[in-house]
Amino acid sequence: MLAQMFMSWSNRGMSGPVQHSAMRGSNLALVLGAVAETGPLTRSQLTARTGLTKSSISGLVGDLVAAGLVGEGQPAPTRERGRPGSVVAIERQGAAGLGLEVNVDYLAAMVTDLGGTVRYRHTVAHDNRDRPPAEVLADLARLAAAATDACDEQGLPLAGACLAVPGTVAAGVVRRAPNLGWDDVPVDLPLPRSAFGLTLENEADLAALAELRAGTASRDFVHVSGEIGIGGGIIVDGELFRGAHARAGELGHVVLDPDGPACSCGGRGCLERLAGLDAILAASGAADRAELEARCAAGEAGALAAVASAGRWLGIALASVTNLLDPECVVLGGVFAALAPWLGDAVEEALARHGVQPRVVVSELGTEAAVRGAAGSVVRRVVGDPAAYLLSREDSA
């Protein structure tokens, strides 16, 4: 008798039963997503774009209008035959996402609306290294309160909040943020009740999401956040790649010199030690980021050599990344974006020398990338599943 063997199948997309409500929810998301992504569309354009029938679109749009997520847009005066379509546009007052960020030398808050427009931003410079986490979080709570007040003033319903931290996170806890000196710090900000509550996310990951939404890159890319540490955000098929324990993308700890100097991560010879901001500053003799850029701009040989060396190491690391992940493109962000004029060539040369040539682009988002990504991640949840948003909004009301 043959021993029956049972196999383990993928469950992607098989997460649960599909009922009528799920069908409706999925189609609502399809319509809302189309409008959010493409901009105002007529119902007839939505029919063509989604593959649903006119009748279905009618009903779906009706629901979204009733929910206040979309509204009537300005009709573009097309000189075409036939009845002009009435335009469906994202309702900017429909929902807002609160982005928060704790970083080494500042705290930040940002509110974006359903259309992706920034409705409020506030940043406070402050060295948070080795301050008691509770103290930092109290400051952050004040920042958040000011932001939610701004939402109220503008009549924006808050859908949820997302906090960007320079480290690894788990549900409601900052696991480890070396540069802040935080270990297992629970985060529980006193925010007003909202549909999605507060989530935590790695700063580099959120910067990558912001980059995705800004549309600089494609749907498959790796975003390098160069700061004191070097973080990486991996976007796969338009979705953040987190890995099994939400620790994926630790580009800074790719091993480039097996017998190199010890790193804070417990390893040795990590990219971060060879191409991180501290390493560049030490090699160039510049005191800080601004001085470094100035010296590069002035063409000072020492600074240029230090930056080129970092670029070379970065390129080598990215060659390994490309071989492993096969991204469509690599985005240089953070310090590397600012240093791109003097670093880009070294990166590309190193990539070519190791047999790969992904498209390399420079981020246009500044240090705001992470908060922006945080706020955007909330708005994205609304657009990605409007039915869930509406449901939890009702529940909490």
Add this chain to the structure above:
Amino acid sequence: MLAQMFMSWSNRGMSGPVQHSAMRGSNLALVLGAVAETGPLTRSQLTARTGLTKSSISGLVGDLVAAGLVGEGQPAPTRERGRPGSVVAIERQGAAGLGLEVNVDYLAAMVTDLGGTVRYRHTVAHDNRDRPPAEVLADLARLAAAATDACDEQGLPLAGACLAVPGTVAAGVVRRAPNLGWDDVPVDLPLPRSAFGLTLENEADLAALAELRAGTASRDFVHVSGEIGIGGGIIVDGELFRGAHARAGELGHVVLDPDGPACSCGGRGCLERLAGLDAILAASGAADRAELEARCAAGEAGALAAVASAGRWLGIALASVTNLLDPECVVLGGVFAALAPWLGDAVEEALARHGVQPRVVVSELGTEAAVRGAAGSVVRRVVGDPAAYLLSREDSA
């Protein structure tokens, strides 16, 4: 006036409209998947497991029975109160997948049924290096014909075929298989008409899928296929990770020594050059795999040192991989599985030395992994979307 910014949202799961047929299809897959994964289940167990109601399960199972994909199973004699459930089991005669493999020194074919049981296997040893591709493909066609004959004999309806190749692939074409010496070779085997036709896939990727189904590892792991080259198969959330151009997982070309020797990939200092089978053989002085293993088993210092060195390099590469992808586990396959007794410790030491410690397990699938994965990938498509399978089966009939 604020400039309206339109954002790029993820489209995951938003691929198309959800109609009634899609709902049905998804639920059919849910039920079939549950039975395939867990083994025979009663309808009542299916209700609990899927979240659908009794009535729905009744109907869905009815359809699957009518389609011949599931059937009545032996009821397990439970001594419990109440009417015993009638057991729904995978119909082993429901569909079969044909796996094929072209490799450097052999050709292989395998047929597995819906239950995952191997129903036919045949391997022909032959050095295919630098033979004209057409000749090799003609041999492969003969192998495939014998396999489909075996299907007919056993009354197995062929759902499709998948060919494993040691290189990169695109639709219907082997892009580049360095160790075979193939470049842009179109593959068009004369197979009988089937629902899914013939697909091509990288050998290492398929080996990883086979590993997934064997259940050795979890749903997030990296499978290392060590042969002459070193391939990697990345499984994320139970799904093969392909990357933007289906070239992801090229673990063999992770850069370990930036100024190292040139590699066939165009780069230098790649893992493959330091820990591939050729490198180990050269360092140990053994003539082939068998001799190497024998010398290791005999405790010969030279062989052990060569293997340990490879293990150390492999460990360093896997440290980078872990930092980037954060897999739950790493699976050593191919030669590395055979050499694990002498190589495993070096790998784990290197990983620990670089600050990470993923679970490392050794594959129990032999060289059969890739063909098995190929055959399994076809069966998986049937289970993953039975409605699509039935539809294309009708169309071709």
Add this chain to the structure above:
DNA sequence: GCATTTAGTCCATATCCTGAACTAATTGTG
């Protein structure tokens, strides 16, 4: 033998998409 319990089927109902008929608003043309 009969109550109890669990499994499975059947049917009326609700939800949601579709398709066709219908209404609405615009351009072009005689």
Add this chain to the structure above:
DNA sequence: CACAATTAGTTCAGGATATGGACTAAATGC
């Protein structure tokens, strides 16, 4: 300026599918 042509959008009947409850079936336990 009337009217055909064209495109947009709504409404309603019909169909597919899931749900919930009533009903039937088959076992255990007293």
